[in-house]
Amino acid sequence: MFASPVINHLVGADRPVDMRPNWTSHPTFAGVRLARLVGPAESGGALTTLLVSLAPHARMEPHRHERQTEQHLVLAGHGRMTLQEGEQDYEPGTLVVIAEGKEHSVAAAEDGMMLLAVFTPASA
Numbered sequence: 658m659f660a661s662p663v664i665n666h667l668v669g670a671d672r673p674v675d676m677r678p679n680w681t682s683h684p685t686f687a688g689v690r691l692a693r694l695v696g697p698a699e700s701g702g703a704l705t706t707l708l709v710s711l712a713p714h715a716r717m718e719p720h721r722h723e724r725q726t727e728q729h730l731v732l733a734g735h736g737r738m739t740l741q742e743g744e745q746d747y748e749p750g751t752l753v754v755i756a757e758g759k760e761h762s763v764a765a766a767e768d769g770m771m772l773l774a775v776f777t778p779a780s781a
Contacts, residue, residue, distance in 0.1 A: 661732065661733055663732065664732055664733060664771060667694065667708055667732075667773070668692065668708065678692035678693060678694055678708065679692065679693075680692045680710070683717070685717075685718075685720075686715065686716065686717045686718065687715065688711060688712035688714070688715030688716075688765075689709065689710070689711050689712070689715050689717055690709075690710045691707050691708070691709055691710075692707065692708040692710075693705065693706070693707055694706045694707065694708060696779065697779035697780075700779055702778055702779045703777065703778060703779060704775055704776060704777045704778065704779050705775070705776045705779045705780045706773065706774070706775050706776075707773075707774045707775075707776075708732075708771065708772070708773060708774075709771070709772040709773075709774050710769070710770075710771050711734070711736065711763070711764075711765035711769055711770045711771075711772075712765065712769050713765060713766070713767050713768060713769045714764070714765060714766070714767065715764075715765045715769070716762065716763070716764040716765070717762055717763045717764075718762055719739070719760050719761065719762045720760065720761070720762070721758055721759060721760045721761070722755075722757060722758070722776065722780075723757065723758050724757055724778075725757055725776045725777060725778065725780060726754065726755065726756055726757050726776070726777050727754075727755040727761075727774060727775070727776050728752070728753070728754050728755070728774065728775040728776075728777075729747075729751070729752070729753045729755070729763075729772050729773070729774055730750075730751070730752050730772065730773040730775075731747045731748060731749055731750065731751040731752075731770065731771075731772055732749060732771045732772065732773055733749055733770065733771040734747075734749075734765060734766065734768045734769045734770030734771055735747060735748050735765070735766040735768055735770060736763060736764050736765040736766050736770045737763070737764050737766075738753060738761060738762070738763045738764075739761060739762045739763075739764075740755065740759060740760070740761050741759060741760055741761075747763070747770060747772075
């Protein structure tokens with residue numbers, strides 16, 4: 658979907674297939690796929706790091722993480738994130754921290770979007 662040396666490395670394009678992260682469909686949001694890069698086992702329970710791929714116009718509806726802080730780094734594409742306090746345009750390089758318990762939503766633009774999402778503490 659996106660051509661970038663950083664993204665290609667994160668998705669394992671330079672590694673054998675059995676060493677690449679596994680992509681799964683988000684259990685709730687259509688058009689959203691997840692690949693776990695770091696989990697509780699690798700971080701001692703400190704954090705979870707995911708690649709999040711949103712198809713064009715995909716949307717993660719309003720939700721919250723009651724016991725986790727979430728950080729988004731936009732790697733590619735465009736979109737918009739909505740917090741209780743207002744909206745934030747998402748473009749490559751945007752970095753946003755979402756405090757635990759804060760309701761938020763994310764919507765991809767017509768070119769889709771790829772995020773690096775970090776959750777602290779780790780999620781199962």
